[in-house]
Amino acid sequence: MSFNLRGAIMANIKGSTDQEVEATIVDAMQKGEEKMLPGLGVLFEVYWQNASEEDKNAVCQQISQGLQ
Known part of the structure; x- marks a missing residue:
């Protein structure tokens, strides 16, 4: 028996508002x-x-800077 953790998480958060x-992020x-x-x-x-290439590049840059 396998458990699809990704699917379970998606089902749990589907339809969540921005707030x-x-x-969820802050609590975690x-x-x-x-x-x-x-x-x-x-x-x-x-x-x-769902991110644009520009957004992906910006996030990668922010993460790499945070790892310094």
Whole structure:
């Protein structure tokens, strides 16, 4: 029996408002729990799939700067 974690997360957050998405991100970061990382990864995947090349480049630049 396999469990589709990505699908479960997507089903859980589908239809979320801007404010609910922000609250989910802030809550996950404040709690710092490892179990929240897959959800943040799915949110980032949704962002990436819908971002322009310019937005993708900007995010990559911001992330790489933050890793310095």
